[in-house]
Amino acid sequence: MLRRAAIKPALPTVVLKEFRGYASGYSTEHKEPSRPVVKTEIPGPKSKALFKEMDAIQQCGSVQLFTDFEKSAGNYIADADGNILLDTYTQISSLPLGYNHPKLLTAFQNDSDIRALVNRPALGVFPAVDWPSKLRDVLLSVAPEGLTQVMTMMCGACSNENAYKAAFIRYAINKRGGATTFTEEEMKSALENKPPGAPNLSIMSFKAPLLQGAFHGRTFGSLATTRSKAIHKLDFPSFDWPVAMFPHYRYPLEEFKCENEQEDKKCLAYVCELFEAWQQKSPIAGVVIEPIQSEGGDNHASPEFFQELQKICAANGAALILDEVQTGCGPTGKMWCHEHFNLPCPPDMVTFSKKMLTGGYYAKPLYKPPQAFRIFNTWMGDPSKLTMLDTVLKVIKTDKLLDLVQESGRVLKCGLHDLECEFPNIINSVRGRGTFLSFDVSSAALRDKIIATLKKNGVLGGTCGNAAIRLRPSLIFAPKHAEIYLDILRKTLQELNQGAKC
Numbered sequence: 001m002l003r004r005a006a007i008k009p010a011l012p013t014v015v016l017k018e019f020r021g022y023a024s025g026y027s028t029e030h031k032e033p034s035r036p037v038v039k040t041e042i043p044g045p046k047s048k049a050l051f052k053e054m055d056a057i058q059q060c061g062s063v064q065l066f067t068d069f070e071k072s073a074g075n076y077i078a079d080a081d082g083n084i085l086l087d088t089y090t091q092i093s094s095l096p097l098g099y100n101h102p103k104l105l106t107a108f109q110n111d112s113d114i115r116a117l118v119n120r121p122a123l124g125v126f127p128a129v130d131w132p133s134k135l136r137d138v139l140l141s142v143a144p145e146g147l148t149q150v151m152t153m154m155c156g157a158c159s160n161e162n163a164y165k166a167a168f169i170r171y172a173i174n175k176r177g178g179a180t181t182f183t184e185e186e187m188k189s190a191l192e193n194k195p196p197g198a199p200n201l202s203i204m205s206f207k208a209p210l211l212q213g214a215f216h217g218r219t220f221g222s223l224a225t226t227r228s229k230a231i232h233k234l235d236f237p238s239f240d241w242p243v244a245m246f247p248h249y250r251y252p253l254e255e256f257k258c259e260n261e262q263e264d265k266k267c268l269a270y271v272c273e274l275f276e277a278w279q280q281k282s283p284i285a286g287v288v289i290e291p292i293q294s295e296g297g298d299n300h301a302s303p304e305f306f307q308e309l310q311k312i313c314a315a316n317g318a319a320l321i322l323d324e325v326q327t328g329c330g331p332t333g334k335m336w337c338h339e340h341f342n343l344p345c346p347p348d349m350v351t352f353s354k355k356m357l358t359g360g361y362y363a364k365p366l367y368k369p370p371q372a373f374r375i376f377n378t379w380m381g382d383p384s385k386l387t388m389l390d391t392v393l394k395v396i397k398t399d400k401l402l403d404l405v406q407e408s409g410r411v412l413k414c415g416l417h418d419l420e421c422e423f424p425n426i427i428n429s430v431r432g433r434g435t436f437l438s439f440d441v442s443s444a445a446l447r448d449k450i451i452a453t454l455k456k457n458g459v460l461g462g463t464c465g466n467a468a469i470r471l472r473p474s475l476i477f478a479p480k481h482a483e484i485y486l487d488i489l490r491k492t493l494q495e496l497n498q499g500a501k502c
């Protein structure tokens with residue numbers, strides 16, 4: 001028997017005691033402030049001192065503020081200086097249930113869960129006796145339809161990286177006519193990074209002309225398919241792989257239906273051209289695409305675009321890999337964003353991380369490697385993350401959080417449309433699904449000013465692409481939070497508008 005008291009995480013009792021139900025009728029309970037509280041400039045003096053301390057040890061130019069996790073609750077992030085902000089960015093879109101959700105704070109109460117926390121296994125070699133049932137009961141319980149295989153990974157980049165490897169393995173097997181054995185020459189040349197053992201094969205990804213394009217991570221394989229900012233890629237050797245064009249739509253969509261359909265056609269024709277052009281040089285074994293290009297600027301493509309793309313991949317024997325690292329686990333109002341696309345058959349692989357708490361990918365059985373150790377690393381994920389994910393998925397279900405996302409999304413989107421009418425010189429192109437929403441600002445400089453002013457007024461927001469602001473609240477963001485956000489955004493835009501007139 002483990003002595004639980006010794007290792008039980010300390011519960012912030014103040015938070016737990018004061019949790020209340022949502023006014024809207026959703027039962028998830030959170031004690032939150034009723035509004036943001038801003039006491040200092042942000043970053044304030046304490047955050048600045050911590051920054052200095054950290055900067056002596058590592059490059060930390062990306063740090064915005066230091067989080068006080070004890071005082072953060074629900075949709076509100078508290079910082080080192082006692083400021084409490086409505087968080088619409090949620091640790092880069094990775095908090096499914098906000099801060100200090102009571103069900104997560106008590107997720108590690110039984111001995112077997114605590115054992116999973118303290119005994120981290122090498123999952124590919126010595127998994128715990130309950131691992132197969134955890135994979136089935138937790139991860140497969142929300143698997144995209146038709147994908148019966150799942151591999152766990154450490155982060156979004158390595159989920160993609162390994163999905164690409166699975167695509168290459170399948171492509172090579174097909175090329176060998178189904179054979180799963182290797183020649184002497186293949187084995188020898190593989191160790192020298194040369195064909196035929198290390199073949200010239202490629203993964204197609206998408207740039208967005210005039211905008212920033214795909215983001216699939218920063219490890220070498222995933223980085224080769226990332227097409228957003230140069231700073232992510234500079235100085236690193238990379239694979240010369242094909243890059244297709246992601247549609248660039250005009251908004252509002254209803255007004256530019258014909259133009260946007262033409263855009264789809266043009267981009268799909270180019271995908272076909274690339275398949276042909278790369279056949280000799282480096283055949284395309286897989287196509288990776290985000291259902292919504294997120295870091296690149298929340299660039300959307302139509303369901304019809306994805307349906308056609310799937311057909312083209314199938315016709316060319318390439319795997320269609322949907323990167324749902326940012327869109328997965330509910331923020332669009334469905335568990336997986338691609339469920340909005342009515343694909344005639346399942347995609348070949350779907351990668352995940354962020355709100356799923358563990359990285360990994362789902363795949364069709366065809367993508368299971370015939371040999372061990374080909375998709376592998378020491379930890380292969382972390383069982384304790386599945387314990388938390390189990391809780392998250394139960395809360396999503398019992399508290400009907402996908403309905404809440406849709407309801408809050410409607411309030412937000414409607415309010416954003418009102419604001420784009422009110423401030424047409426500042427914001428435009430409101431778009432998105434569920435609470436996975438965004439809008440463009442007339443310039444990058446003004447966008448950054450809006451984000452800074454929002455912060456001063458009590459809202460932590462995220463940016464993406466050239467000049468977009470993205471909303472990435474957690475799944476417990478309710479209509480009342482949407483109202484607060486819209487109220488503060490209006491105040492912010494008024495302030496900036498007046499400033500511009502003076």
Ligand SMILES: Cc1ncc(COP(=O)(O)O)c(C=O)c1O
Pocket residue numbers: 092155156157158160215216217218290294295323324325326327353354
């Ligand atoms: C769509 C997408 N794919 C992959 C990644 C990489 O995930 P990670 O940062 O966990 O490696 C991200 C990260 O933002 C992402 O948004």
